[in-house]
Amino acid sequence: MPSISVTEYYAGKSIFITGATGFMGKVLVEKLLRSCKDLKKIYILVRKKKGQSAESRLETLFSCRIFENLLKQNPKVVNKLRVIPGDILEEGLGISAADMVELEQECQIVFNNAACVSFKMPIREAVNQNTIGVLRTLEIAERMKKLEVFLHVSTAFCHDGIEVLEEKMYPSKHDPYRVIESLKWMDDELLATCEPTLIKPYPNTYGYTKALAEQILTSFVGKFPIAVARPSIVIPALKEPMPGWVDNTNGPTGVIYAASRGVLHTMHCSDSTKIDTIPVDVTISGLILLAYFTAIERPNDIRVCNLTQSGINAITWKETSNYWRKYLKEYPLSYSLWYPVATGKKYKIENQIDAFFTHIVPAYFIDLILFILGKKTFMINVIKRLHAGLDLLDYYTARNWTFKNDYFLSLENRISKEEREIFYTNISMINIGDFMRNYIKGIRVFYCKEDESTLPKAKKLHQRLYYLHEATKTIVYALCAYVMYRIYIMFL
Secondary structure, eight states, rough: SSSHHHHHHHHTTTTEESSSSSSHHHHHHHHHHHHHHOOEEEEEEEBBBBTHHHHHHHHHHHTSSSHHHHHHHHHGGGGGGGEEETTSSSGGGGOOOOHHHHHHHHEEEEEEEOOOOOOTTTTHHIIIIIIHHHHHHHHHHTTTTTTEEEEEEEOSOOTTTOEOOOOOOOSSSOOOOHHHHHHOOOOOHHHHHHHHHHHHHHSSSSHHHHHHHHHHHTTTTSSOOOOEEEEEESOSSSSSSSOOOOOOTTTTHHHHHHHHTTTEEEEEOOTTOOOEEEHHHHHHHHHHHHHHHHHOOSSSSEEEEEEOOTTTOOOOOOHHHHHHHHHHSSSSSSSSOOOOOOOOHHHHHHHHHHHHHIIIIHHHHHHHHHHHOOOOHHHHHHHHHHHHHHHHHHHHSSSSOOOOOOOHHHHHGOOOOOHHHHHHHOGOOOHHHHHHHHHHHHIIIEEEEEGGGGHHHHHHHHHHHHHHHHHHHHHHHHHHHHHHHHHHHHTT
């Protein structure tokens, strides 16, 4: 066990964070401010967005519900947060000379969490954000005179050609510096033509550019301690800052949300497939501990940690569906297109047939009614976007993944019992039933922002939609039986 505790290490430290306004970034900032009370300062890189200045976006950040309890306990905690206007897409991250001098003199820790998780991003944009952005951040870190650790947040899905992902570095398919250079002279049309071959075996540019970013890190080995965290699919919070907290519909959360709205009725996945997920607060505790151990041990090579479930407390898609149906009765959404019912299909052709009758036909029917009434149609576009999203997700949901996570599992045994309660990473202690209840409730409360007072009305609607669904099924089955009977009579 190290000579100083986690909180003792972070005391007096100044931290630079990219991606602080994202899903994981918000939880990281809140956790550091709440659990490492004696840290000196957190610098967050914030870009202008939709007419908002970087400073005004800080107000938006603190208006997020996850900061409510922290601000009630200590309103002055906001003074420990300092906005650095900038953008990972700009040279030098767009940081001013004055701010750069301050970072050079003050920062000991860097959490590089900025990335775009879109699977549909063209190769040029993906490289610029997920690869060149990392290079720019490393170059800034290199100028920090007191730097003790650079922690880069990667993904467990960045080396798809490897059957068993271990907690070590792997070479990328291509030299990232050559890829960066090639983008300077290739036009968009040529890039679009080359993209499928360039990124193969990756199904999209996300994993490919994250692998390139990891390779970039190796060229900075020896300059300062480096750690790579590879989370799998990050899902709502287990406990902190609030059970079930979520602010996006990425990954399985999007599937559950679409199904809860009565839009998604079928998807391609095997009942026995287990998807590797990890709660966001467990992920953040892992990041904080990984940076801590890397800083005090100063390993010669890059320290890698797979923040993954790896079969521990894993559940199948079928089990997930069962939990969803059970707890959606307790926390239904205030409006749904149809009664929420969704099933997984093992075979693609089976899923396509079901999708035609439960997604496409109803979409055209709804839009036809809207067109007749002179209203704006929308349902066909919704279904097109839904199918596009499911096609992208299919690569990750239709197979089991194998990740080694021995180092991640060892973290809790290397800190005191008291700090295990603060920076918890023990995924074997998760009660799946309680977690799934909070998951479904969290989508309703935090993402959909539906008040508890709307629950009685939502439950009534849920019940009525059920009766309508059952009545419709009965009518359809009766019509099918009648048609078959008439065909039978015709051939007698």
